[in-house]
Structures are given as C-alpha cells and as structure tokens.
Amino acid sequence: MAARSYGQYCGVTTAVELVGERWAMLIVRDLLVGPRRYTDLSRGLPRIPTNILSARLKELQEGGVVQRVPLKNCGLVYELTPYGRQLEPIVLALGRWGFAQMGAPEPGDVVTADSLTMALRTAFRPDAAASGPAVDIELHVGDVALRAQVAGGALQVWQIAPPAPPVGGAPPAGDPDVVIVAGPGIRSVISGELSPADAVAQDQVTVVRGDADLLERFAQIFHIDPTGGIISA
Numbered sequence: 001m002a003a004r005s006y007g008q009y010c011g012v013t014t015a016v017e018l019v020g021e022r023w024a025m026l027i028v029r030d031l032l033v034g035p036r037r038y039t040d041l042s043r044g045l046p047r048i049p050t051n052i053l054s055a056r057l058k059e060l061q062e063g064g065v066v067q068r069v070p071l072k073n074c075g076l077v078y079e080l081t082p083y084g085r086q087l088e089p090i091v092l093a094l095g096r097w098g099f100a101q102m103g104a105p106e107p108g109d110v111v112t113a114d115s116l117t118m119a120l121r122t123a124f125r126p127d128a129a130a131s132g133p134a135v136d137i138e139l140h141v142g143d144v145a146l147r148a149q150v151a152g153g154a155l156q157v158w159q160i161a162p163p164a165p166p167v168g169g170a171p172p173a174g175d176p177d178v179v180i181v182a183g184p185g186i187r188s189v190i191s192g193e194l195s196p197a198d199a200v201a202q203d204q205v206t207v208v209r210g211d212a213d214l215l216e217r218f219a220q221i222f223h224i225d226p227t228g229g230i231i232s233a
Contacts, residue, residue, distance in 0.1 A: 004017065004021065005017060018059075018060075018063040018065060019060070019063075019065065019087070021056060021059065022052070023045065023048050023052055023053070023056050024056050024059070024060060025091065025094070026045055026048075027041060027045070027053075027056055027057065027060065027066075028060070028065065028066075028080065028084065028087055028091060029091055029114065029115070029118050030044050030045070030112075030114040030115075030118075031066065031078060031079060031080045031084070032080065032085070032087070032088055032091060032118060033114045033117050033118060034079075034165070035069075035071060035074070035077040035078065035079035035165075036077060036078055036079075036165055037074060037075065037076070037077050037078070037165060038053070038057075038078070040165045041053060041057075041078065043162075044112045044113070044114045044115075045112075046110065046112075057078060060084070064081055064083050064084070065080065065081060065083060065084035065087070066078050066079070066080060066081065066084055067079060067080075067081050074165070091118070092118075092121060092122050095118065095119065095122035096122055096123075096224050099122070099187075099191070099224045099226070100226055100227055102187060104184060105184050110142075111141050111142050111144050112144065113144050113146065113159040113161075113162055113164065114159075116139075116141055116144050116146055117146060117157050117159065120139075120146065120148055120155070120157055120222060121155065121157070122224065123190050123222040123223060123224045124155045124221065124222060125220070125221055125222070125223055126153035126154070126155075127153070128220045128221050128223070129150045129151075129152065129153050129154070129155065129221050130152050130153035132217060132220070132221075134149070134150060134151040134152070135149075135150050135177055135178070135214060135217055135218075135221070136148075136149045136150075136172075136176040136177045136178075137149075137150070137176055137177065137178055137180065137214070137218060138160070138176040138178070138179040138180065139180050139182065140179070140180065140181045140182070141182050141183070141186060142183075143161065143162065144159075144161065144162070145159075145160040145161040146158065146159055146160060147160055147171045147172065147176060149172065150221055158170070158171035158172070159171075175209075175210075176210065177210050177211060177214055178207060178209070178210035178211055178212075178214040178215070178218075179207070179208045179209040179210055180205060180206070180207055180208075180215060180218065181205070181206045181207075181208050182199075182204065182205045182206070183204060183205075184204075185199055185202065185204025185205055186199075186204070186205060188204065189204070189205060189215075189218075189219050190219070190222050190223060190224055191223075191224060191225070191226040192219070192223060192225075192226070193226060195219075196215040196216045196218070196219050199215075200212070200215070
C-alpha cells in the first residue's frame, strides 16, 4: 500500500491510495497493453526515477493490483492481476476526459509505443468499426509504429517500432491496407477538428502507401469528442 493515507473511510479514498501516487496510473496504463519487464517499464516511462518505479511497483503489488510472474522466454515480468485489470475502463475513460486538455505537445514530450497503443484503444469506436469493412492500418507517430487491425467491432494492435517486448506475439504477415505517418496533428483528426483532407493538405498527416481514402475510415473508427466524451455513431 502507498505510504500516504487520507484518513477517510471511502471507496474513492481507497482507490486514490492504491493508484493515486505519482506515476502509478501510467504504470497501470502500460501494463494494460501487456506484461512488461522492469526494463520495459523503465524504457516506456523515460522520466521516472528508478527508485520511484521500484517503490510504485512494490505498492501496487501490495495492493493486489500488480503481480510478478515468470513468463516463458522473458524471465520475470509484471502484469496486472484480475483486480488490476478492472481499471481498464477507468483508464480509458480518464484518457478520453484528459483528451480535451492535451493541447499541443510541450518540448520534450514523447509518444511511446504503449501510450499510443492505449490512445488508439481510448479513441476506438466499436460501433463505427462494426458498421464498415475490416481495415488493416500501419500508423507511425515519431519513432513509434503500430499495426492496427479492425474487424467487426474488435481492435487488435501490435507494436512494430520500437520493437515490442517479447510477450505480445508478432505482428501479422503481409502488407497493411494503408500506412499513415502523422505528427501532433493526428489529435485534430481524431477529435474531428481537422478533416482528413485538410490534415493531408496541411502536411499534418501523410499517407505514404495504400488507399488514401482509408484515412477517412481511420477518422471514423478512432474518434473522441474534444470536450472529453466519446461520440456515438
């Protein structure tokens, strides 16, 4: 448990004591993508001091949120317990809520493979996905590259670059339907503040291979209302 106690008998208080310490929710965010070794977590949270990472992992283990288990070909990894995985809808809702206040990135802000994976899961609209054809998208943002396949109302994401920890399986073989390279302007496409056509015209987004019309499909499938709520179809 975290050392801090708020001295109140309340479910919200208990939740904050479990996951409210600095960096704790970002550790949970990355573990929602999959099990991670200590080095994977450290690499994915480049500004976290090693002593803080160790302390948070210990607290999360003591709180029953995280466990350390052996995994074939990986050694010991950290993963969320069933209790910890119950945080997924909360983390996704928190991401949608925070989306409205993101603004432009500050100098030094980074996008990691795990943070971008969770961003896609946060913005994913199963209803819009189910109402159209399946699509296979490769998305590059800075040094991060993901492969996202949408079929029916389901989303699968694989990390291409940087190389994913060896715990999630290899990306599918074959070429994607479209390869998208984007900068910070991809946020405006996801919010609907910038149309796909305008994003391309302003060099915020580039379709480097495949059907350029699929950028419109991307904007339909991955969409968050800029006020913080997800828009239904």
